[in-house]
Amino acid sequence: MYLAYYLIHCSFISQLKMKKNITYILSLFIFLVFSAMAQKNIDQTKGLEELIDFIGNKYAPDKRVEVFRIKGKVIEEGILLKGETTSEAAYRELIAKASKITSNLNDSVRLLPDKTLGDEHWGIINNSVADLRAKPAYSSEMVTQVLLGMPVKILEKSGSWRRVQTPEGYIGWMSGSLQTQTREQLNDFLAKPKIIVNKQYALSYSEPNKQSQPVSDIVIGNMLPIVEMQKDFFMIIYPDGREAFVQKQDAQKAEDWLNEIKLTGESIVETAKQLMGVPYVWGGTSAKGLDCSGFTKTVYWLHGIIIARDASQQVKNGIEIDSTGNFNNAQKGDLVFFGEKATEENPKERVVHVGIYMGNKEFIHASDYIHINSFDPESPIYDEYNTKRYLRTKRLIGSENTPGIESVQHHPFYQPQ
Numbered sequence: 001m002y003l004a005y006y007l008i009h010c011s012f013i014s015q016l017k018m019k020k021n022i023t024y025i026l027s028l029f030i031f032l033v034f035s036a037m038a039q040k041n042i043d044q045t046k047g048l049e050e051l052i053d054f055i056g057n058k059y060a061p062d063k064r065v066e067v068f069r070i071k072g073k074v075i076e077e078g079i080l081l082k083g084e085t086t087s088e089a090a091y092r093e094l095i096a097k098a099s100k101i102t103s104n105l106n107d108s109v110r111l112l113p114d115k116t117l118g119d120e121h122w123g124i125i126n127n128s129v130a131d132l133r134a135k136p137a138y139s140s141e142m143v144t145q146v147l148l149g150m151p152v153k154i155l156e157k158s159g160s161w162r163r164v165q166t167p168e169g170y171i172g173w174m175s176g177s178l179q180t181q182t183r184e185q186l187n188d189f190l191a192k193p194k195i196i197v198n199k200q201y202a203l204s205y206s207e208p209n210k211q212s213q214p215v216s217d218i219v220i221g222n223m224l225p226i227v228e229m230q231k232d233f234f235m236i237i238y239p240d241g242r243e244a245f246v247q248k249q250d251a252q253k254a255e256d257w258l259n260e261i262k263l264t265g266e267s268i269v270e271t272a273k274q275l276m277g278v279p280y281v282w283g284g285t286s287a288k289g290l291d292c293s294g295f296t297k298t299v300y301w302l303h304g305i306i307i308a309r310d311a312s313q314q315v316k317n318g319i320e321i322d323s324t325g326n327f328n329n330a331q332k333g334d335l336v337f338f339g340e341k342a343t344e345e346n347p348k349e350r351v352v353h354v355g356i357y358m359g360n361k362e363f364i365h366a367s368d369y370i371h372i373n374s375f376d377p378e379s380p381i382y383d384e385y386n387t388k389r390y391l392r393t394k395r396l397i398g399s400e401n402t403p404g405i406e407s408v409q410h411h412p413f414y415q416p417q
Helices: 002-059 088-101 183-191 254-260 265-274 292-301 384-388
Strands: 068-075 078-085 105-111 122-125 129-133 142-147 151-158 161-165 171-175 178-181 194-197 201-205 214-219 223-229 233-237 243-247 251-253 305-307 319-322 335-340 350-359 362-367 369-374 390-395 405-407
Touching: 002 068, 002 088, 068 088, 078 088, 088 105, 122 183, 142 171, 151 178, 151 183, 178 183, 194 254, 214 243, 251 254, 265 292, 265 350, 265 362, 292 305, 292 350, 292 362, 384 390
Parallel strands: 078 105
Antiparallel strands: 068 078, 122 151, 122 178, 129 142, 129 171, 151 161, 161 171, 194 223, 194 251, 201 214, 201 243, 223 233, 233 243, 305 405, 319 390, 335 350, 335 390, 350 362, 362 369
């Protein structure tokens, strides 16, 4: 009997061990399968992230002028792509290459301008000056400004806010100050004869009488269509339909302005000096307030030239004249740039400030307010701080209609299509 019990016990132990072995083997198999799947997901995720970074850097290296905010996620069904971009080329290459990673691609990327805008993905600025912000909130940083009559491309809408792109390509959010347009409506607006305001500050009036009710303030560089000419006034119309009168002494026909422009160093300097004393305002590009690159941008705009928005963008354009602090070849109207030179520790140059060269080692710039300083240590207006961080001098005059230096007559935002 004991032998029988012993044999039964041994048989039970043997079966139990066998079951444990099978369970162990099964568990190991499941573990290996899931590990392989997890590793595959990791590999796919890493590959997807690298692909998105590569395409973003290729097509949208400067996020100030291109939107490329796309995230990728590996899911059970395949790959999910979400986000938005203004670059159709980037979008198409991303979709094509992501499709090679998976056979099941879930595409939730929005190509801007957003389809929900319909045909109204253009706009015309409706106030003398309008602020663009980094995010759709008044508490967000002001990144730039746009002027009355300026056309912008609308990229998307969020509540009362619209993300727009300016003629120089800069992107920001604005609330109000904008009359939305179809391309056909914009073409009609562009084809109308216009005035450009040439006084630093002025008013438009409800009647051809400067004692009448003001309609709005206007600033230098504003442009508006002409309804009719009167003795001492232009009758003009705002993008939202308001009619008003502007004194002829405060503006001129845009056609005459363009024909009379003399893009010379002397003219650039004289226009820059008209803005003397205007206070420094971060993001400012109007006579109400200017930052350093907003100042240079505005001076060139008043000569019919659209240049890049920021100093670090402006420095990439034009012809280099100097990088040593020798101004023998510098001319009036050249741009002088300041910042941190590249070093072994920090191999990337950092451009943070810009001014306009005036000759005789003097330059005019926005720092606290628009004023003149000198590179000459013997000068009473010597600027030691900026002299020590001087980087280079670039010439824009003579390089019109090259990248970053476009004349208004050739810019697609200002030409009917």
